[in-house]
Amino acid sequence: MxxxxxxxxxxxxxxxxxxxxxxxxxxxxxxxxxxxxxxxxxxxxxxxxxxxxxxxxxxxxxxxxxxxxxxxxxxxxxxxxxxxxxxxxxxxxxxxxxxGQVQAQIAVFGAGHVGRALVPLLASLPCRVRWIDSRDQEFPENIPQGVRKIVSEEPVDEIADLPVGSYCIVMTHNHALDLELTAALLKRNDFAYFGLIGSKTKRVKFEHRLRDRGFDTAQLQRMRCPMGLTEVKGKLPMEIAISIAGEIIATYNANFGQHTAGAEPIAKLLPASRRSQAI
Structure with a gap:
């Protein structure tokens, strides 16, 4: 050969x-x-x-x-x-x-039930995935090809190592951790996409706490919460995972190569999500 x-x-x-x-x-x-x-x-x-x-x-x-x-x-x-x-x-x-051109560098924070349904879908796309959680036992035994498993006691510290223009998905088991991850991502503000799993109520609570930390409206608009395509209905982990994967695909097809903090907020590219992600 x-x-x-x-x-x-x-x-x-x-x-x-x-x-x-x-x-x-x-x-x-x-x-x-x-x-x-x-x-x-x-x-x-x-x-x-x-x-x-x-x-x-x-x-x-x-x-x-x-x-x-x-x-x-x-x-x-x-x-x-x-x-x-x-x-x-x-x-x-x-x-x-x-x-083998990679279209998206994706970071998934959380190896819970939705994460375990989502990551194999993302791994089948032209993407590289970092899958991050503090709980080693939550990861499946077989990690999909193209996925890097990262067990970190401080998941927030992993944000500093993400490539510019990453697609970031936060879906951990802990709301306090979700908030810290959100704050760190919004502070860095050079992602192509940031989705936070949860309901509209969760978004309102997070926005209030983030405003207290000095984040402005423009920064908060870059956070997609709830996330996922509204056309994909259902609340099963796989149904939610499919809707999130669809949103990722729609975003990188619309914005490929435009990985800057000045890119259009995801809310302007996609319809508002009505899904209630009770996490």
Whole structure:
């Protein structure tokens, strides 16, 4: 098996996006072989298309694609010569193919009954999931592929390590912990989505306490509570999980690449939830 094929399989299993670079055309007296491939991830390169400045430029382009979350294939034509530090002339055309691009980094706080129904659904999406709880015994024995189980005595401390633009879901067993997680997320304020499980009454109580801590209306509007699509009815854990997963999908499809604190509040993108999540 070619090295690049096994590398792609390994990166896919790890949930790590990468770009496959292929020489698809060679014109002129160049030493490179059409069909040569290399795989480029954010931190590593695998195989080679012949080295030199051309390969260096290919790495720059591929990593820029990864940073921007580009999912479309891309052709780049290089005129070889002095501009690329080559002693011979010619033209090389490279094909850049993004592979395994992650659309969402998701943090789920809480391994209760709804969390156990939700996380396998999220794991089947083009996402990476951090599943966080202080209670190791609440996690299932088999953790889905693409999910990182985090047992932390202080779940709030995990917020500092979340990537910018994360999708954050708070559904712990403890209202006081939910409040502290909410305050920490709103203070950081660089998430793409933040959903808090609970009823409208819970939201009112939390808003009152958060205003006492200095949070303003604009910050509170970024909190989705109750969360989940109203079109998905029911109060069973799986029904609630499906509605939340649907909302996540709708959000990243609408806002992919717009992971800033100035992005539109989720309340403006989705219909108001009427679900009473009694947690």
């Amino acid at each position: 070619n090295n690049w094929i096994s590398t792609l399989a390994t990166l896919q299993n790890q949930g790590e996006p990468c770009v496959l670079v292929t020489i698809i055309e060679e014109l002129g007296s160049t030493p490179r072989n059409a069909g040569s491939k290399m795989v480029i991830s954010a931190a590593h390169t695998f195989d080679t298309i012949g080295g030199g400045h051309l390969e260096y430029k290919a790495m720059q382009i591929a990593r820029d694609m990864l940073v921007r979350g580009q999912q479309n294939t891309h052709l780049e034509r290089f005129s070889l010569g002095a501009s690329l530090g080559q002693c011979c002339g010619g033209v090389t055309v490279l094909l850049f193919e993004p592979m």
